[in-house]
Amino acid sequence: MEFQRARRPEQVAERRRAILGTARAMLRERRVADISLRELSDRVGLAKSNVLRYFDSREAIFLAVLDEEWGAWLDDVERRLPDTGGPVAVATAVASSLVGRDLLCELVAGMAGVLERNVTVDSARAFKLRAHARTTRLADLVRTRLPVLDAAGARHFAHAVLVMTAGLWPYANPTEAVAVVLREMGSPPAAELFATGLTEGLVNQLVGLVARAGGVADYSARP
Template sequence: MAIFQRARSQEQRDIRRKSILDAAAAMLLEMPAAAVTLSELSRRVGLAKSNVLRYFESREAVLLDLLDDAAREWLANQAPHVTAKVEGVVPVGQRIDVVSESLANGFAAEPVLSDLLSVQAAILERNVSTQLAMRYRKGVLTSVSGLASLLSSVLPELDEGHSFDAAKTLILLVRSIWTESNPADAMKAAIAQDPSLCMRNSFAVELKNAFEVVLAGHIALQHNTLP
């Protein structure tokens, strides 16, 4: 039986924190975030639960860290991609279409990020300290501001306020549409028996359609062109 040795230096603590995060990230490739347990995470890392809690205050804290990292990495990758996609596209309607499709495909290509976003409010923010909640929420605002900046750069018809509001709504749409696109087993079985019960297209298509409505709506609101 392995004997736990407490990490003494900051470097050792950082290495152990990373090993916990890496183990959790690997679990997310196998199961939804809601199914990740502290017991299984501890087993995979080779530490007692009490020792994992020396580095993260809860299972939710681990997953919030992963969500924060995933969101920042996703935005860093999407910004140049979306910018390149709209280069040379002049009509605003076409740019809305291109931006919506690019962002929707970007989220669809990162199911772990979309899954973490879908349980953020209902699960991940429920078992954390006020201090961690404040730190995490600041990270969320930074990510939303980054997405807003991307939107205003490719859709200059949106001012800062509308870009930020649109960015917030896009994230909310990812959360809800991912949940609807990944129903519980009983609903999957019901839909398999009666396909008419399915009220959705693919995740990417539903996102694109919803994103287009939000972006076009904010541009219309800003420029007073609503019918």
């Protein structure tokens, strides 16, 4: 694919969409840490220097993909959250909404350790402001269902969702050697462990936060 230099705003937007679309396609094939800027540039049909006219680094490209995935996921969470059922139902709905969203989980897992390591101050500022807005939106959605929580408690839970996802996701994608050993040991499939671990972790977090906020009740039963 050959591109002339974009000059009009709509041309710039088109180039950015092409780059992000290529990045998404490559992420279906391999992990973010294994994709180089040169490979991505070759795939989209631009020189590296031209790609850097639209994004200041490889990492900035994947942060933009993450931002789009994050927004789409929150739309799904809003549809999934139950109107009743307490913290167990809310936390379970949030956890289940992440199961199957491999691209989002992959990017969240690489966010702090990979993607935020090679960006300019301007790119970091723009991403962090959007990330703050995304986190606040999740916190607000949870508080709507659990008004006993204050803003701090809801934001703590929203951050815990990211931290647990980032921590558990690598274990859901072991190397082939590790996968063989896990099967030999009779362990459940790694993806199953991710879903179970995320659900249990988020339920425990949210039940604890609600209890500390004064909404003490019997939340032991699963929906």
